[in-house]
Amino acid sequence: MKFQKAFRLGLALVAGIAASLLSAPRAQADTIYACVNKMSGAVRIVTATTVCDSKKETPLSWSTTGPQGPPGPTGPAGPGTLRVLDSNNQALGILYDQNTMILLLGTQWFKLNGVLVAGFSQPTGTQLFYASTDCTGQAYFFSDSSGITDGNLPNNVNATSASQSSTTLYYPSGPVVPDFISYSFLILHADGSSDPCHPGGTVGYARTVSTQTLSVSPPLKVVQ
Numbered sequence: 001m002k003f004q005k006a007f008r009l010g011l012a013l014v015a016g017i018a019a020s021l022l023s024a025p026r027a028q029a030d031t032i033y034a035c036v037n038k039m040s041g042a043v044r045i046v047t048a049t050t051v052c053d054s055k056k057e058t059p060l061s062w063s064t065t066g067p068q069g070p071p072g073p074t075g076p077a078g079p080g081t082l083r084v085l086d087s088n089n090q091a092l093g094i095l096y097d098q099n100t101m102i103l104l105l106g107t108q109w110f111k112l113n114g115v116l117v118a119g120f121s122q123p124t125g126t127q128l129f130y131a132s133t134d135c136t137g138q139a140y141f142f143s144d145s146s147g148i149t150d151g152n153l154p155n156n157v158n159a160t161s162a163s164q165s166s167t168t169l170y171y172p173s174g175p176v177v178p179d180f181i182s183y184s185f186l187i188l189h190a191d192g193s194s195d196p197c198h199p200g201g202t203v204g205y206a207r208t209v210s211t212q213t214l215s216v217s218p219p220l221k222v223v224q
Contacts, residue, residue, distance in 0.1 A: 119164030126158030135197035180206035
């Protein structure tokens, strides 16, 4: 009886020592090192600097990190781009925020404010600059050296709107003109009218102004 108790106690001690030896290296390093007895196959956990008895033991090491598993399944698709359409399903642009969309004019993206379910709201006025003294000839917008008119991407579109279903877009186009001198300017209003030509000299980077009429059939809607 005493022998059986001692035997069971000995097994428990061996198991406890083996568990502690196995867990300690795992917490300290990514690699486990051992010496394997050539006769009995018994494994002796050692440190990385331990030298096994070459006559009786074979050195062995293995990583605590297994090979990378296969990739998981593809997740569900995100909401994607929200497009703005009119009642005839004419694509107008991409929703930017609650009342703003971005649209492609030529090869550039621009931001158009005041886009509502009922159509275009009345925008604020916009200034057009001229090299002439009487607001005739090519109109220009001032910009920075990169051609951005308002310091943000995408550029703001300047617009006039005589109704909610139609608006005229004024946007910068063409290369940047350095040291452009403006001798006059005028202000366009929401209904398409303008103030009288104002004299005034301004120097800076500028780009020519192009126009495009955007007509829609309200109400507008947002779809994926």
